[in-house]
Amino acid sequence: MKKKILEQKNGGQKSPFAVSLKSICKSFGPVRANDEICLNVSSGTIHGIIGENGAGKSTLMSILYGFYQPDSGDIQVDGKAAIFKQPSDAIRLGIGMVHQHFMLVPNFTALENIILGSEGKMGLKNGLQNAKLKLEELKSTYGLEVDLDNVTEDLPVGIQQRIEILKALYRGARVLILDEPTGVLTPQETDQLFEILLALKSEGVTILLITHKLHEIMAITDEVSVMRQGKMVANTLTKKTSPEWLAEQMVGRSVLVNTKYESGKVGSVALSADGIGVTDKRGFDSLKNATFDLRSGEILGIAGIAGNGQSELLSVLSGITPPSRGNFRINDKIFDSKNHCSPGLMRELGLSHVPEDRHAEGLVLPFQAFESVILGYEKNPSFGTGFFTKPEQIQAHCARLQDSFDVRPQNPTLISSQFSGGNQQKLVLSREISSAPKILLVGQPTRGVDIGAIEFIHKTLIKMRDSGCAILLVSVELEEILSLSDRILVMNSGEIMGIVSKANTTKAMLGKMMAGIPLEKAIEEKN
Amino acid sequence: MTDFWFQFLLALDSTLRVATPLIFCAMAGIFSERSGIIDISLEGKMLMAAFVAAATAYATGSPWIGAIAAIIVSILASLIHGFACIIHRGNQVISGLAINILASGLTVIIGIALFRQGGQTPTLPRTSRFNSLELPFVDFMEQNVPIFGIIYKELLSDHNILVWAALASVGVTFYILFKTTFGLRLRAVGEKPEAIDSAGISVTRMRFQAIIIAGILCGLAGVYLSTATGAGFVKEMTAGKGYIALAAMIFGKWKPVPALFACLLFGFLEAVAARVQGVEIMLIGEISSDLLIALPYLLTVILLAGFIGGVTPPRAIGQPYIKER
Numbered sequence: 001m002k003k004k005i006l007e008q009k010n011g012g013q014k015s016p017f018a019v020s021l022k023s024i025c026k027s028f029g030p031v032r033a034n035d036e037i038c039l040n041v042s043s044g045t046i047h048g049i050i051g052e053n054g055a056g057k058s059t060l061m062s063i064l065y066g067f068y069q070p071d072s073g074d075i076q077v078d079g080k081a082a083i084f085k086q087p088s089d090a091i092r093l094g095i096g097m098v099h100q101h102f103m104l105v106p107n108f109t110a111l112e113n114i115i116l117g118s119e120g121k122m123g124l125k126n127g128l129q130n131a132k133l134k135l136e137e138l139k140s141t142y143g144l145e146v147d148l149d150n151v152t153e154d155l156p157v158g159i160q161q162r163i164e165i166l167k168a169l170y171r172g173a174r175v176l177i178l179d180e181p182t183g184v185l186t187p188q189e190t191d192q193l194f195e196i197l198l199a200l201k202s203e204g205v206t207i208l209l210i211t212h213k214l215h216e217i218m219a220i221t222d223e224v225s226v227m228r229q230g231k232m233v234a235n236t237l238t239k240k241t242s243p244e245w246l247a248e249q250m251v252g253r254s255v256l257v258n259t260k261y262e263s264g265k266v267g268s269v270a271l272s273a274d275g276i277g278v279t280d281k282r283g284f285d286s287l288k289n290a291t292f293d294l295r296s297g298e299i300l301g302i303a304g305i306a307g308n309g310q311s312e313l314l315s316v317l318s319g320i321t322p323p324s325r326g327n328f329r330i331n332d333k334i335f336d337s338k339n340h341c342s343p344g345l346m347r348e349l350g351l352s353h354v355p356e357d358r359h360a361e362g363l364v365l366p367f368q369a370f371e372s373v374i375l376g377y378e379k380n381p382s383f384g385t386g387f388f389t390k391p392e393q394i395q396a397h398c399a400r401l402q403d404s405f406d407v408r409p410q411n412p413t414l415i416s417s418q419f420s421g422g423n424q425q426k427l428v429l430s431r432e433i434s435s436a437p438k439i440l441l442v443g444q445p446t447r448g449v450d451i452g453a454i455e456f457i458h459k460t461l462i463k464m465r466d467s468g469c470a471i472l473l474v475s476v477e478l479e480e481i482l483s484l485s486d487r488i489l490v491m492n493s494g495e496i497m498g499i500v501s502k503a504n505t506t507k508a509m510l511g512k513m514m515a516g517i518p519l520e521k522a523i524e525e526k527n
Numbered sequence: 528m529t530d531f532w533f534q535f536l537l538a539l540d541s542t543l544r545v546a547t548p549l550i551f552c553a554m555a556g557i558f559s560e561r562s563g564i565i566d567i568s569l570e571g572k573m574l575m576a577a578f579v580a581a582a583t584a585y586a587t588g589s590p591w592i593g594a595i596a597a598i599i600v601s602i603l604a605s606l607i608h609g610f611a612c613i614i615h616r617g618n619q620v621i622s623g624l625a626i627n628i629l630a631s632g633l634t635v636i637i638g639i640a641l642f643r644q645g646g647q648t649p650t651l652p653r654t655s656r657f658n659s660l661e662l663p664f665v666d667f668m669e670q671n672v673p674i675f676g677i678i679y680k681e682l683l684s685d686h687n688i689l690v691w692a693a694l695a696s697v698g699v700t701f702y703i704l705f706k707t708t709f710g711l712r713l714r715a716v717g718e719k720p721e722a723i724d725s726a727g728i729s730v731t732r733m734r735f736q737a738i739i740i741a742g743i744l745c746g747l748a749g750v751y752l753s754t755a756t757g758a759g760f761v762k763e764m765t766a767g768k769g770y771i772a773l774a775a776m777i778f779g780k781w782k783p784v785p786a787l788f789a790c791l792l793f794g795f796l797e798a799v800a801a802r803v804q805g806v807e808i809m810l811i812g813e814i815s816s817d818l819l820i821a822l823p824y825l826l827t828v829i830l831l832a833g834f835i836g837g838v839t840p841p842r843a844i845g846q847p848y849i850k851e852r
Contacts, residue, residue: 067724086727
């Protein structure tokens with residue numbers, strides 16, 4: 001099978017593009033995951049596709065691998081129209097995929113995993129032996145060192161990934177899609193992976209690299225395409241671009257209301273973080289040495305591309321996870337890895353949290369609005385006696401909140417999931433603000449929210465600030481950060497690149513810092 | 528002393544007879560559960576098959592036609608299970624339970640409607656049953672070969688063909704599971720269906736193939752109960768054997784050979800229980816027959832609760848496969 005494909009490739013007319021996608025559309029319910037996507041991937045190149053989480057990259061690649069069928073649009077492989085009904089169709093045309101979450105059977109050996117699905121004849125023994133010979137060849141050609149007889153689950157993730165690559169090559173892949181391949185790797189493993197990718201490229205394999213990390217795009221790709229909110233917003237040669245420009249393309253949102261608000265009257269320090277660090281389960285430092293002060297009457301904006309430590313920071317400050325290192329202080333209370341802190345305790349100290357993901361952390365979707373709107377505050381005596389709840393009072397409370405926050409429809413008994421995104425967000429916001437917090441942590445307040453609600457939410461945050469609340473605003477929308485913040489803190493790879501006041505900065509400067517250039521250097525480069 | 532050995536041989540002999548339906552069902556369970564489908568409907572499928580085998584054999588006079596009909600019905604029950612759990616992603620335990628309840632009700636109702644004997648089928652004549660096979664040279668072996676001769680006669684000879692089929696099914700299951708491409712895919716689909724899907728193989732198809740094999744094996748277990756050891760169908764004649772087989776399969780860690788030994792252990796207990804009933808035992812006296820009958824079931828509970836804690840079942844078991852990004 002593999003030979004046939006190779007012959008076709010060499011013999012037939014050569015198209016400059018290994019893969020081209022034309023006007024691909026794909027919707028999931030009301031969500032347009034891919035909107036008129038066009039993409040040309042030149043043969044024998046490494047082509048990067050960059051975009052934030054939820055930009056539609058994975059959906060696009062699943063379409064190219066035959067997992068999903070597009071609603072409309074055409075796929076061409078080597079200049080010939082192709083229809084993929086299932087992954088086997090894509091495999092047959094030489095497209096291989098290394099998924100973000102490995103598709104390996106944990107208790108199989110590496111060899112068994114590689115041949116699964118293309119074993120050859122009925123009996124397993126011959127298949128395994130033939131495969132071994134073929135694999136030895138592939139291993140030495142591409143420098144993919146794997147011990148084929150080891151059980152997969154005992155192997156480090158870097159090796160498991162090599163098994164995935166070998167699996168694709170074994171099936172004759174000439175186009176290899178890698179979906180966020182470095183997310184689970186250590187820096188050393190990442191370097192090794194890149195060496196392998198370069199070896200593959202030199203043997204004529206076309207590589208599609210999906211990532212949200214700018215430095216990877218810059219380091220290894222020949223061409224790059226940027227996706228944002230289901231649309232393809234840019235296609236360019238990597239050497240003609242810069243990480244700053246890419247960062248802007250990734251996060252920019254032209255429709256955002258671009259009001260400049262006056263700066264607030266800054267008061268005393270409400271929360272002070274000293275060297276906070278978080279080490280995740282894999283031993284990876286996802287947040288490093290975060291030190292800053294948050295003052296009452298100001299909005300401190302946290303800018304950065306998604307997944308650079310912002311979520312971890314929110315999670316520590318809201319009391320959900322303890323910091324691995326360092327501490328933070330509210331009033332005179334110090335919290336560190338030993339000192340117990342919980343979201344409930346934080347609430348008592350006057351800290352409220354509007355989580356980044358309102359579906360997972362902000363609401364219980366099957367709950368009625370009045371139930372969702374007291375989550376975390378259910379012990380309040382006006383809502384119940386401690387054992388029994390008082391539904392009428394809670395509903396009245398909810399109706400008041402819905403009125404003052406303009407939640408539509410104004411119905412306390414409507415199921416939370418039936419409100420639109422903006423109204424869900426207003427429900428969460430109303431709950432957290434109704435306790436009159438001194439400190440407010442806000443994560444992605446306008447993600448998936450319509451323009452009208454964005455303006456309302458922004459005004460509410462400014463009103464809170466003017467009443468003396470200290471607000472920490474995490475957002476991947478650079479415009480939003482620039483519009484609301486008094487000071488801006490930029491994060492990259494878990495580190496703080498610098499803190500600047502809004503008056504003294506520009507979008508280009510923030511873009512540089514988001515791309516991993518520390519403040520001092522960014523200033524030097526400018527001068 | 529010789530008497531003890533003789534009794535022991537007889538107990539082993541009946542162990543094989545008792546264990547046969549357990550072995551069929553345990554192998555059926557291995558196929559189904561290794562593909563990721565929980566199968567508590569072993570019991571129901573076996574019961575339906577037992578009824579259909581007896582009724583058809585009575586009507587046609589041929590145990591073979593009875594067996595074929597029984598297997599078809601058992602496969603149909605499997606397909607209902609698959610329709611609910613694989614296609615419509617229903618809860619596998621509930622679906623299995625429904626099949627068990629359906630089997631226990633339907634067999635009796637149809638039995639009464641057809642034969643008017645309180646849910647039983649009429650007693651089958653010898654010609655409508657699977658009979659024991661006497662191995663050749665039994666008497667010659669007994670007289671001329673020491674020790675093995677008697678084992679040959681009492682333990683190996685005079686068994687039903689289905690007993691041999693059950694033992695063979697263990698070897699066949701082992702071979703299919705670990706030595707064939709189909710087996711590799713079957714094990715993969717129960718561990719990580721995404722891997723199968725991304726390799727371009729249909730998860731649905733793999734799982735249907737697995738439960739159809741399970742249906743065939745459960746059918747054979749039912750056939751054995753009503754037309755081989757028994758001479759007709761009796762209401763609720765499976766008496767929880769499907770569940771015991773399920774326990775044996777789990778105790779055997781979803782592997783054919785250990786599951787076989789677990790089935791033999793259960794069979795041995797039951798055989799001993801039958802033999803010790805009413806017999807005075809030194810120091811202990813006569814053991815209550817109720818206790819003895821309960822023994823295999825008690826053991827099931829103890830084994831499942833205590834010993835099996837550390838065993839890892841197929842990872843994807845019980846989870847309907849939903850395609851995700």
